[in-house]
Amino acid sequence: DTGVSQDPRHKITKRGQNVTFRCDPISEHNRLYWYRQTLGQGPEFLTYFQNEAQLEKSRLLSDRFSAERPKGSFSTLEIQRTEQGDSAMYLCASSLSQNFEKLFFGSGTQLSVL
Amino acid sequence: GEDVEQSLFLSVREGDSSVINCTYTDSSSTYLYWYKQEPGAGLQLLTYIFSNMDMKQDQRLTVLLNKKDKHLSLRIADTQTGDSAIYFCAENPSGNTPLVFGKGTRLSVIA
Numbered sequence: 001d002t003g004v005s006q007d008p009r010h011k012i013t014k015r016g017q018n019v020t021f022r023c024d025p026i027s028e029h030n031r032l033y034w035y036r037q038t039l040g041q042g043p044e045f046l047t048y049f050q051n052e053a054q055l056e057k058s059r060l061l062s063d064r065f066s067a068e069r070p071k072g073s074f075s076t077l078e079i080q081r082t083e084q085g086d087s088a089m090y091l092c093a094s095s096l097s098q099n100f101e102k103l104f105f106g107s108g109t110q111l112s113v114l
Numbered sequence: 115g116e117d118v119e120q121s122l123f124l125s126v127r128e129g130d131s132s133v134i135n136c137t138y139t140d141s142s143s144t145y146l147y148w149y150k151q152e153p154g155a156g157l158q159l160l161t162y163i164f165s166n167m168d169m170k171q172d173q174r175l176t177v178l179l180n181k182k183d184k185h186l187s188l189r190i191a192d193t194q195t196g197d198s199a200i201y202f203c204a205e206n207p208s209g210n211t212p213l214v215f216g217k218g219t220r221l222s223v224i225a
Contacts, residue, residue: 004156033212042118042202042215043157056212091156099208101145101213105156 002026004106006092012112013082020078021109025094031076033103034067035091036060042090049075050097082113118216120203125222132190134219141184143205147213148177148188152202160201161188190221198223210224 005024006111013019025032031050035043036080036106041087046065051072061067069075089110119137126132138146143166146207148155161187163170170177176189190197200218207214 035215038216041123042204042217045212045214048212051159093157102159102162103213105149105158107154107156 004092004094004104006106006109008109008110009059009107012114014114015082015084017082018078018080019082019111020076021055021090021092021111022074022076023092023094023106024074025053026104027073029094029096029104030072031094031095031097031101032069033093034075034077035093037089037091037108038087046077079111082111084113087111087113115224118203120201120216120219121132122217123220123222125224126193127179128195128223128225130193132188132193132197132221132223134188134190134201134203134221136186136188138184138186138203138216139207140205140207141181142208145206146177146179146186147204148175148186149202149204149215151202151218153199157202161215180201193221193223195223195225197221 007022030067032050034046037043045058047067049069063081067077089108093105095103147162148160150160151157174191178187200220202218203216204213
């Protein structure tokens, strides 16, 4: 399978705990995106990388959220001191930067904060 | 800010045509997109249209773009039960920024 893969598929945690998600993009893609999706909503942009550089962060991304892409390949998204409002599907996507953004999405990590 | 607007639900009979509508926000969006999301899966790019076009046809899919009204539509001909999914309209404001998605239209196909 050469698509975008995300791990884990599901994560249940208690409020106040830290969680980390991983995304492996399509290998030749230099852009990697994190989106968040809640029930009945479309994906909301969180942040994106071009290679290892984090180029943009949404104001939705509070200080408790941090994302890295250390070698320009896989990425991690960490949420510290989770809150119930963080419960959502976290989607990763990748693309080749070109004239338009044809994003390839992973299946997501479903986070439930109890 | 303004939102990309879509109707939330659409129900059609198998074999009929489906038309999903979207109003986007930024007239400088270079491309407009339609993504499909099936249960438990990530989003999949269905089709896209360049902003200087007003129509694009791709097999059973027809995309219509009205730039004046910032209105985008997706027509699915001969709708099948496998087309049941959530369809998202998306734009890239100012042409080179991350995609902004609508809330999605849930299409239900009745056999």
